[in-house]
Ligand SMILES: Nc1ncnc2c1ncn2[C@@H]1O[C@H](COP(=O)(O)OP(=O)(O)OP(=O)(O)O)[C@@H](O)[C@H]1O
């Protein structure tokens with residue numbers, strides 16, 4: 443696994459206040475990495491260090507193999523950065539806005555029209571080409587801002603809260619766009635405190651709180667790490683069958699606990715707390731059917747990211 447963004451014990455202090463505290467990030471090339479944390483956690487500060495806008499107090503950071511402190515120009519060439527604020531650009535048309543940024547990246551004039559056409563098409567703003575930027579909706583401004591970060595065809599996109607302040611539909615559009623960009627081979631590192639946005643599309647996630655990384659890894663690893671046990675609910679016809687399920691399952695490998703729940707809609711239910719893997723879940727299922735137990739429902743409760751996040755940021759998982 444090659445890392446396209448890596449930090450080692452990164453620190454940013456403002457006077458006596460530590461905004462980022464020995465943060466070590468690992469963003470694999472080609473990933474969609476969700477950088478999640480509550481307000482004031484240090485997400486923007488970390489991104490500003492990665493984009494060379496602010497110097498780390500201590501520690502190191504590399505983007506696309508370049509040190510942010512030693513080779514800031516190379517880092518800037520490798521990244522497209524979308525800050526959390528759009529900024530004010532009065533009196534500019536949509537195409538002029540992109541033309542301006544393309545020019546800043548030294549893209550020759552004769553290539554810019556084609557580039558602008560492509561970018562507008564990608565973010566679905568072709569029909570707004572001649573509109574004034576400040577007349578666009580927030581969702582459109584966000585998409586335009588994303589188009590701007592792509593002007594020099596960067597390897598890595600660093601996006602600060604790309605979905606913030608958007609309505610649900612516009613959020614979905616941004617998410618789809620990010621997935622499309624990932625398919626084009628870009629690595630996407632974005633911050634959010636809206637977990638649903640992250641859970642839907644991320645391959646990797648890092649949860650940060652009070653300047654410190656609480657936990658990071660692939661989405662699959664995170665789920666495994668944060669779900670110490672799985673809950674399986676088996677629905678059967680009556681209490682007698684439930685008792686049988688309980689005695690059959692209780693002694694199986696990795697079964698922590700078996701509880702008979704209150705009947706629901708006339709059906710009896712058994713809850714199995716289980717520490718095994720997928721094969722183990724299948725083995726339970728098989729055992730029940732081999733014993734001739736008529737199973738009417740077999741569901742596994744997967745802990746959603748929201749509850750995971752709440753647990754992590756409350757320090758329950760250490
Ligand atoms: N220039 C600065 N001077 C002093 N303190 C700062 C400065 N910039 C940020 N901070 C403080 O550092 C902490 C982290 O801020 P940061 O903006 O990185 O958080 P964030 O995770 O991006 O939060 P949000 O979700 O609200 O965007 C905050 O307590 C903030 O007040």
Ligand SMILES: [Mg+2]
Nearest residue numbers: 485486487526
């Ligand atoms: Mg921020």
